[in-house]
Amino acid sequence: MEETVRSPERLAGALAVPGDKSVSHRSLILNAMANGSATVTGISDGADVRSTAACLRAMGVSIEPLDGPGNFLVSGLGPNLQEPADMLDAGNSGTSMRLLSGLLAGQDFLSVLTGDGSLRTRPMGRIVQPLQQMGASIMGRSGDTLAPLAIRGGSLRSIEYEMPVASAQVKSCLMLAGLSAAGPTVLHQPALSRDHTERMMTAMGARVETDELALTLHPAELQAVDVAVPGDISSAAFWMVAGLIHPNARVTITGVGLNPSRAGIIDALQMMGAGDSLLLENERVEGGEPVADVVATSANLKGIELGGEIIPIMIDELPVLAVAACFAEGETIIRDAAELRVKESDRIATTVSELTRLGGKLEPRDDGMVIHGVGSLAGADVESHGDHRLAMSMAVAGLAASGDTVIHSAEDASVSYPAFWEHLASLTGEQ
Ligand code: S3P
Numbered sequence: 402m403e404e405t406v407r408s409p410e411r412l413a414g415a416l417a418v419p420g421d422k423s424v425s426h427r428s429l430i431l432n433a434m435a436n437g438s439a440t441v442t443g444i445s446d447g448a449d450v451r452s453t454a455a456c457l458r459a460m461g462v463s464i465e466p467l468d469g470p471g472n473f474l475v476s477g478l479g480p481n482l483q484e485p486a487d488m489l490d491a492g493n494s495g496t497s498m499r500l501l502s503g504l505l506a507g508q509d510f511l512s513v514l515t516g517d518g519s520l521r522t523r524p525m526g527r528i529v530q531p532l533q534q535m536g537a538s539i540m541g542r543s544g545d546t547l548a549p550l551a552i553r554g555g556s557l558r559s560i561e562y563e564m565p566v567a568s569a570q571v572k573s574c575l576m577l578a579g580l581s582a583a584g585p586t587v588l589h590q591p592a593l594s595r596d597h598t599e600r601m602m603t604a605m606g607a608r609v610e611t612d613e614l615a616l617t618l619h620p621a622e623l624q625a626v627d628v629a630v631p632g633d634i635s636s637a638a639f640w641m642v643a644g645l646i647h648p649n650a651r652v653t654i655t656g657v658g659l660n661p662s663r664a665g666i667i668d669a670l671q672m673m674g675a676g677d678s679l680l681l682e683n684e685r686v687e688g689g690e691p692v693a694d695v696v697a698t699s700a701n702l703k704g705i706e707l708g709g710e711i712i713p714i715m716i717d718e719l720p721v722l723a724v725a726a727c728f729a730e731g732e733t734i735i736r737d738a739a740e741l742r743v744k745e746s747d748r749i750a751t752t753v754s755e756l757t758r759l760g761g762k763l764e765p766r767d768d769g770m771v772i773h774g775v776g777s778l779a780g781a782d783v784e785s786h787g788d789h790r791l792a793m794s795m796a797v798a799g800l801a802a803s804g805d806t807v808i809h810s811a812e813d814a815s816v817s818y819p820a821f822w823e824h825l826a827s828l829t830g831e832q
Contacts, residue, residue, distance in 0.1 A: 404811035404822055406799030407780065409829040412644065415653035416824050418637045420471050420630035422817050423569070424658070424690070425450045426496045427601050428475075428628035430577070433462040434504060435477035435605055437625035443471045444630050447789075447817040449494035456501055456514075459485040477625045480581075484510035488549070491516040493745060493789075493816050498548060499528050499570040503577030506537035508554035515549040519787050524743050525550060528574045531562050535578055535586075559584030559620075566740060567592035567713040572616070576602065576609075579618045590614045594713040595662045600689060601628070629688035631658030636818050637695055638666045638718040639793050640828070644697025645675055646728040646801040651698045652828060659684075659691045665715030667695075669722055673702040673729055704731030704774050712737045717744075720752045720794040726772035727761040728801060735769035745816075746788035755783045755791065759798055759806065780804030789816035796825060 425444035430453060432439045444450055454464050454473075461483035463476040482504075491497035491514055498514055502525075505512045515521065526546035532539050538553040539545070559582045564571055567590055576598050579586030592614070599609045599616065607621035637654040644652035659667070659681070670679050678700035681693040702725055712735075715722070719738055726733035741748040749770055753763040758781045762773040780802045785792035792813045799806025814821040826832035 402810070402812040404796065404808045406796050406806045406808065406825065407804065408647065408799070408801055410649065411830070412647040412650035412652060412800060412828050414828045415655060416640070416827065417655045418632045418657065419447060419818055419820070420445045421633040421658050422447060422449055422635065423496065423595055423597050424628065424630045426453045426500060427573070427597050428630060429453050429457055429464065430500055430504060431601050431605060431623055432475040432477050432625050433457045433460070434479065434482065435623035435625040436479040438474060438476045439625035439627050440467065441473050441475060441628045441630065442469065444473065445633065445817065446471060446819055447815060448492055449497060449816055452490065452492035452494045453497040453501070456489040456491065456497060459487065459489055471630070475625070479622065482508055485512055488513045488515050491520060493517050493520055495520060495523055496570055498525070498550070499574045500577060502528050502532065502539065502550060502552060503574035505552045506532045506535065506539060506554050506578045507557055507581035511551070511553050513549055513551045519745050521548050527566060527568065527571050531560065531575055532578060534560050534562065535582060537578065557582040559586055561587040563589045564591060567594045568740070569594040569598070573598040576618050580607065580621055580623070582620055584620070586618045588616045590616065592710050592713050593662060595660070597660070601626070604689065631687060631690050631692045632656040633817070634658055634663050634666065635717045638721050639797050641666065641670060641679060641695060641697045642721045642725045643797045643800045643828070645670065645678055645700045645702060646725055648699050651696070654695045656692055657695050659693055662714050665711045666718040666722065668711060669705065669707060669715060670725065672705045673725065675700050675702065702729035704729050704733040704772070706734045706736070708736030708769070716740060717790060720748055720790050721797055723752050723756060723763065723770065723772050724794050724798045727756055727775055727778055727798070729774040730776065731774050733772040733774065736766070737768055739768040741769070744788070746786040746791060748788070748791065751786040751788060751791050752794070755795055756798065758783055759802055778802035780806040782807045782809065785810040785813040787813060789813045789818070793818065793821055796821070800825070800829070
């Protein structure tokens with residue numbers, strides 16, 4: 402499917418983005434392995450979260466729709482998850498594969514996890530190695546580094562582990578395995594990453610201690626907990642940038658989750674000079690997470706240098722930040738972001754190549770990129786490279802570029818944001 406985007410006279414409207422993808426996965430996985438039933442409301446309708454739900458259903462978990470979009474009753478099986486009769490398919494979702502591997506390592510049965518072409522090229526050694534240290538029998542292709550992964554779960558040892566990457570997926574995988582380990586699991590993180598697992602496990606009765614970059618999880622049986630999933634800041638980021646770079650815009654995104662371990666994009670856009678053009682309204686706490694409405698209006702942005710601790714807390718927003726940087730004055734330098742190379746696509750290579758097609762001036766670096774602000778882009782044909790966030794970032798570029806921007810494989814957006822194209826049409830007044 403192709404989508405053609407052109408810059409409207411005015412970009413305006415209010416919308417609610419899908420439920421946070423990371424919180425959605427965790428609300429299903431943790432409640433599935435808890436004692437009791439829980440209602441989860443507003444979970445993401447994207448393909449990634451559907452993959453997690455399908456895998457859990459294959460283990461005997463009941464996830465029944467309730468009234469209202471994204472509302473489900475999850476009936477936890479506690480320690481009684483069942484051996485799946487077939488391979489578990491995580492689709493495009495790294496979160497599904499890595500988190501479920503941690504859960505499966507502690508289950509006394511055999512499971513095989515696979516995924517689509519992109520997921521089968523992504524690094525799994527980062528979870529296989531520490532799970533093997535815990536005593537799990539887990540193997541994969543290419544010397545246990547690539548999916549499919551075969552796991553014969555069982556009893557696990559406790560480990561103290563120095564994490565080589567600041568990854569919430571690795572951290573959460575090991576925490577899920579650690580729930581059934583013989584003693585505490587101690588993790589040393591190189592930098593803080595999103596903390597939804599820590600928050601939700603704590604709410605479900607587990608003891609999680611954090612001391613700066615160290616985290617200790619004590620083995621626990623979880624008790625089911627209702628979860629109200631906030632709007633996904635990673636999806637909201639597309640409309641924030643669109644509102645800032647379009648010359649005549651006012652876009653309101655309601656109910657956006659602003660957990661500090663996710664909100665780096667707001668800080669980065671403020672560093673670029675967004676000022677009063679990026680406002681938080683109705684700040685509140687919902688379901689234990691800070692939430693606000695975000696209002697983005699046209700702004701003159703300037704280039705910045707980004708690196709260090711902010712990178713893991715805005716890792717998924719870097720492609721769309723690169724779009725903002727093309728429209729900014731001066732140079733933007735992104736460092737310490739080598740993780741971008743192992744996402745749904747190599748996001749350093751794909752962001753640079755597609756924005757270059759639109760007339761951007763970008764240089765790839767091993768661990769990031771340099772973006773020379775050119776102040777404008779010109780429509781052209783661009784590819785999604787099988788990457789939802791790239792497809793949506795290019796659409797945002799198209800909203801402020803001259804001429805037509807044609808996004809190929811535009812359907813990839815549905816991995817995290819099925820209503821993306823409809824929402825775009827509502828903001829441009831085409832609907
Ligand atoms: C996620 C963690 C991040 C992020 C991904 C979702 C999560 O990945 O890129 O979209 O839900 O834990 P890493 O942990 O690999 O950095």
